[in-house]
Amino acid sequence: xxxGAVMGQTSIDDVLRSVEANNKDLQANVQxxxxxxxxxxxxxxxxxxxxxxSHFWGNKEGMGFMGEFVASQGFDFPTLYAKRSKLMxxxxxGFDRQAMVLRQEVLLQAKNxxxxxxxxxxxxxxxxxxxxxxxxxSALFATRLERGDANIIETNKxxxxxxxxxxxxxxxxxxxxxxxxxxATLNGGIPIEFNDTVYAIADNSALSFDEIRGEALxxxxxxxxxxxxxxxxxxxxxxxxxxxxxxFEVGYRMNPASGGNRYNGFLFGVTIPLFSNRNKVKQAxxxxxFADMQLESTSYTVENGLRKLFDQxxxxxxxxxxxxxxxxxxxxIGLLNKAIEAGQISMIEYIVDxxxxxxxxxxxxx
Numbered sequence: 001x002x003x004g005a006v007m008g009q010t011s012i013d014d015v016l017r018s019v020e021a022n023n024k025d026l027q028a029n030v031q032x033x034x035x036x037x038x039x040x041x042x043x044x045x046x047x048x049x050x051x052x053x054s055h056f057w058g059n060k061e062g063m064g065f066m067g068e069f070v071a072s073q074g075f076d077f078p079t080l081y082a083k084r085s086k087l088m089x090x091x092x093x094g095f096d097r098q099a100m101v102l103r104q105e106v107l108l109q110a111k112n113x114x115x116x117x118x119x120x121x122x123x124x125x126x127x128x129x130x131x132x133x134x135x136x137x138s139a140l141f142a143t144r145l146e147r148g149d150a151n152i153i154e155t156n157k158x159x160x161x162x163x164x165x166x167x168x169x170x171x172x173x174x175x176x177x178x179x180x181x182x183x184a185t186l187n188g189g190i191p192i193e194f195n196d197t198v199y200a201i202a203d204n205s206a207l208s209f210d211e212i213r214g215e216a217l218x219x220x221x222x223x224x225x226x227x228x229x230x231x232x233x234x235x236x237x238x239x240x241x242x243x244x245x246x247x248f249e250v251g252y253r254m255n256p257a258s259g260g261n262r263y264n265g266f267l268f269g270v271t272i273p274l275f276s277n278r279n280k281v282k283q284a285x286x287x288x289x290f291a292d293m294q295l296e297s298t299s300y301t302v303e304n305g306l307r308k309l310f311d312q313x314x315x316x317x318x319x320x321x322x323x324x325x326x327x328x329x330x331x332x333i334g335l336l337n338k339a340i341e342a343g344q345i346s347m348i349e350y351i352v353d354x355x356x357x358x359x360x361x362x363x364x365x366x
Contacts, residue, residue, distance in 0.1 A: 012114045012200060015183070015192055019110045020103065022188035029102050033095045040091040044084040049073045050251075064258020072251025072267060080242040087235040094228035100221040110186045113179050114194060120176040121197045127169040134162040157351055209310050216306055223302060226295040233291040237284040240277065247271035 020026060054068040137158045144150035184191045217223060249269035256262045 011196065012111060015114055015187075015194060016107050016110055018190075018192060019107060019183075019186050022190055023106050023186055024188050026103060026106055027188075029099055033099050036095045037092045040088045040095075044081060044088055047074045066258070067256045069254045069256070070251060070267065072249050072269075074247060074249040074269075074271070076247045077242065077245035079245060080239065083235070083239045083242045087232065087239050090228065090232045090235045094225065094232050097221065097225035097228040101225050104221045106186060110183065113183050113186070114196070115199070117176065117179050117183070117194050118196050118199055120172055120179060121195055123172050124169070124176060125197060127165065127172055131162075131165040131169050134158065134165045138162045161351055161354070209307065212310060213303060213306060217299065217302060220302055223295070223299060226291070226298055230288075230291040230295055233284070233288040237281070237288050240280045240284040243277045243280070244273060246273070 049071065050073070051071045052069070056066045056068075058064060058066075138155075138161075141150050141155045141158050145152065145155045180192065180194065183194065247270070249267070249271070251267045253265045253267050254262060255264075
């Protein structure tokens with residue numbers, strides 16, 4: 001699914017898989033995460049070795065020369081490398097979690113567009129039926145007007161209904177095309193045909209809020225990213241504390257001199273971090289507290305939002321069931337058409353009842 005239009009999509013899941021494969025932001029983020037992981041690895045590298053040579057001449061004739069060659073390697077206390085390795089793994093996991101946050105944002109945007117399209121596709125079918133019905137009645141009353149069986153007021157009212165039906169159908173199609181373009185943009189510029197007219201509703205009515213809450217909070221990408229950030233902050237604190245341990249330097253030293261004399265030996269040095277690590281432990285502790293509080297605050301926000309959505313879903317489910325039951329046992333348009341054609345109701349009554357019916361159907365769709 002990398003070229004041409006994506007045809008024959010049968011479900012929202014198909015669309016989401018296509019968007020995940022083709023979205024440019026997600027593709028770019030894959031490279032960013034790889035770059036971040038490689039950068040994190042460099043923090044645990046050894047410092048570069050040092051090689052130096054010095055050559056000295058005497059200030060009097062016959063003194064000859066003396067040289068000094070030094071090759072050395074510095075390294076931190078071994079414990080620091082182990083703690084840096086754990087920090088690197090925590091950062092890598094955090095980068096993956098951050099990528100999941102972006103993935104969720106993109107796919108959620110795509111799914112919302114698909115849900116909008118389901119509604120627009122339903123309305124398209126409804127408006128086509130409404131338009132066909134209005135065209136039929138318009139032709140019928142035009143014929144009646146010629147025969148003198150209808151008056152101009154009734155004919156004008158049904159013509160107005162026809163115009164309204166045409167206008168709403170055009171506006172609905174314009175909105176549908178715009179949504180398809182938005183979906184194509186998320187799909188890397190590749191058009192997607194999406195003609196679903198049915199919402200895929202999961203049957204979670206038997207689940208309690210506590211069951212949904214636990215699963216949702218555990219899987220929420222933002223909370224997962226913040227938990228990773230919490231672990232990174234803790235590991236960073238361990239690394240900063242370990243930086244208070246001394247560093248070392250070992251090497252080889254050679255001093256050549258005139259007359260073939262040469263001195264060989266080794267060097268060993270210790271670096272005591274008296275100043276370089278000052279206040280860094282305090283800073284790392286503050287960062288850890290920030291990560292803890294940020295996770296706690298976001299957890300409350302996510303949970304409250306989930307509670308609100310759960311309550312709305314329970315309330316709307318009752319309304320949906322009531323609409324489905326009522327609309328399922330009625331055939332209002334057919335009955336109204338028979339009544340208006342038989343002269344049992346006036347055109348005003350017909351228009352009012354038709355408008356009420358279509359509004360009820362649209363409320364049910366939404």
